[in-house]
Amino acid sequence: MPFVPKSIDSKAVHGGEARRYASRDGRVAAAPVAGGIAPSIGYVYADSDHLDRALGGDPDLYVYGRYGNPTVAAFENAMVELECHDMPERAGEYFALATGSGMAAVSLAAAACGVEAGATVAAAQDCYGATYSLVDQLWPRYGVRGVFVDATDPGAVERTLVEERPVALIVETISNPLLKVVDIPRLAALCHAHDALLLVDNTFATPVLFRPLAHGADVVIHSATKYIGGHGDVLGGVVAACSEMRPAFWEHQKKTGANLGPHEAWLLHRGLKTMPLRVERQCRNARIVADRLRSHPALAGVRYPGLPDHPQHELAGRMFGCRGFGAVVGLELKDAGREDVFRFLESLQMVQPATTVGDLYSLVLYPSHASHRALSPAQRAAVGISDGLVRLAVGVEEPQDIVADICAALEG
Template sequence: MMQENSKTQGFSTRAVHAGERQPNGQPYRPVTTPIQPSVGYTYGSSDELEAVLANEKEGHVYSARYSNPTTAVFENAIAELEGGEAAYAFASGMAAMHVALLAAGVKAGTHVVCAADVYGATYSLLQNLFTELGATVHFVDVLDELAVNTAVSTHKPVALIAETISNPLLKVANLPRLADIAHTHGALFLVDNTFCTPYLCAPLAFGADMVIHSATKFIAGHGDVMAGVVVTTAERRLRLLELNKLVGSSLGPFEAWLALRGLKTLPLRMRQQCANATAVAEWLSSQPQIAQVNYPTLPDHPQHELAHRLTHGRGAGGVLSFVIDGASQAEVFRFMERLQLIQSATTLGDIYSLVLYPAMSSHRSLTPAERANIGIGDGLVRLSV
C-alpha cells in the first residue's frame, strides 16, 4: 500500500525505499530488510493467534503457505509501485497466474476470454488444465475490439485476460478499452504486466482488476530467482491468500529478498534495456535478411502511439522479436548457434542478452496450427537484451 510520504517521490526513489522500514515495535529499524526464514511464529496468547488466523490482525503464522515478514516487504513494495492496495507473492509467475484465475472465479461451467497471443504456458494452462476442469476458454485477437466485445458479451466470462505487451509478438493491448468491455459485461480484467513492469505501465490505472507479474524476469532482473506476484485490492488479496493455503505456492523469504533487491535497480535497468532494445530493433529493421521486426517504439509498429500513451513515452521494454526471411527451423538454429555474446536460454529480462526460438520453447506446447494462427512461424526469433 502506498505510504503518504511517497506520493510526491519519483518512481526511482520509491523503487529503492518501497515497503521497507515499517514500524516494528522496536526502537530501531534495519536499513536493509533482513531475511527471516522461520516457518512458524509464536504469540503472547491464543487470542492473538486466533485474531491473526482470522485475518482480524496483521501477523504471520506459517511461512510455507500463509505469509512471511520478508515476503511481505516485497509484496508491499510491488503494490506501492503498481498503485494497488495489496499484493500476494508466489513461487513463480505461472503460480501467480494460476491462483489469480482461481480467485477470479474460473471453475467448471464458467467462461474465460483470453488474448490468443499470450505466453505459451498461460495458453496451455487455460487450454489444457482449466478446460479439463470444466471451464470454457475463448481465445481472441485483442487488437480486434469487435471480436473481443462479441466474445465477452456472448459468453459472459468471469475473466478477460491480456498482456500489456504480448509475448512473443509484442502486440500492445488497449488496456482502457478492454477494461471497459470486461466491466460492462461483469468480467474481471486480468493483465500480465511482465514485459512492462510498473516502471513502464501501471495497468490498475487503466482499469485492470488484477495485475500479474513473472517477477523472475525484469523485476528481480538477475536470472537467479523464480518469483511471481499479483497486485489487486485488499479484499482480493485475502482470496489469493485463502487459495494459496491450499495450493501451497508461496514465495520463500530468500527468494523474496532477492526479488526485492532486484526491484531497487529496476528503473536503471529498464531505462537501459529500453534504449538497447530500440537500438537493436532499428538496426535489425535495416537488414535485408530480416522480414519483420516487432518492437513498439518503431514508428511502423501498428500500436506505436498506443504504446507511447500506456508507457508515458518511457520505452517498450527489453524484449523484441524478429522474423528471418524464409528461414526454416534448422536455419534459425544455425543462426542462434553462431551468436557469440548472446546466449540461447528459456528466460528473459535479466542482465544477459538472451535469444529464444518460441516454436521450440515458450510456445512448444501449442500445435503447429495454433502457433500459425497467432503468427508464430518457423522464422520467428525472440531476443531479450
C-alpha cells in the same frame, strides 16, 4: 507526516521497507539499512487472542509460513507501492501476494476470480505459451471452457464478451512473443460493461512502463522471474488487486500452497530496487537494436512497439509515456526454417540462447521450439508465430555489441 517519495525510482529503492529506528534511554539504537530475511515458519504469541487473530487472517500478524511471512510481505508491500504509483492516496485499498512463479500467479489469479467448473475464461490468442496451454488444455480438464480472442481488436473482444460470457479476460500488456500492445483502459471498460474481470499480465511492461490497476484492470500479474528479479537467478510471481478481493486470493493461496519463500522474496525485493534503472537502459538498448537491425537483408522484419511501423506504436506511446517501449524485440529471419534458426542461435557469441527475458544478459529464444512448443503448428500459424521468429530479450550490455553479435550471426 511520513515522507513519501514522488518518483517511481525512489519508490523502487525504498518501497516496503519500514525504518527501524528504536530509541532506548534517549539514544537511537542502530538498525540495518538493508532488510533481512526472516526464515521462521512458526510464530509464538504472548497470548491466545493474538494467535486467534493471526489464524483468522489478520495481515499484520504471522502464524505459519504458508499463511504469510514478513520478508515476503516487505516485497509485496513494495509491489503495491509501485503498482499504485499513479494513485498513492489509494495504495491502502490494494494488496499484493507473492507466488512461487509467474505461472502460480496466473493460476492463483484465475482461481480467485471464478475460473472454475462451468465457467468460461477468455484469453488473448497470442499470450505466453504456458498460459495458452492452461486455457486450452489444462483448465478444460476441470470443466472450464477456454476461448481465445485477438485482444488488439476491441470489436472482437466485445463479441467474445457478449457471445461467450467469460468470467474473466486474461491479456498481456505487451504480448509474448509477438509484442502486440493492448488497450488496457478500453478492454477494462468493455469487460466491466459485460460483467467480466480483466486480468493483466504486466510482465513485459513492468510497473516502470505501465500500471494497469490505475487504468481499470482488476488484477495485475507478474512473472517476477523476469525484470523484477532481473538477474536470472530467482523464480517468482506476484498478483495485485483491490483489497476486497484479498480474502479470495489468500484463501486459494494458503490452500494450494502457491507461496513464495522468504529467501526468494528477499532476492526479488533486492532486484526491484534497480528495476527502473535496468528497464530504462534495456528499453533504450532495445530501441537502438531494433532500429539498427530493421534494414538487415537477412531479416524479413523486426517487431518492436517502439518502431513507427508497429501497429500499436501510437497506443504504446500513449500508455507508456516517455519511459520506453519494452525491452523485447522480435526478429523474423528471412525464408528461415528450424535448421536456419538453430544455426543462427548457435552462431551467437555474446547473446545467449536461453529461455527467459528480463535478465542483465541479452538472450534469444525460438518460440516455436520453446515457449510455444505445446501449441500445434496450426495453432502457432493461426496466432502468427512463424518458424522464422526469434525473440530477443535485450540486456544492459552496450547496444553496439549486441547489434554486432547479431549481425555477425546473421551473416555467418
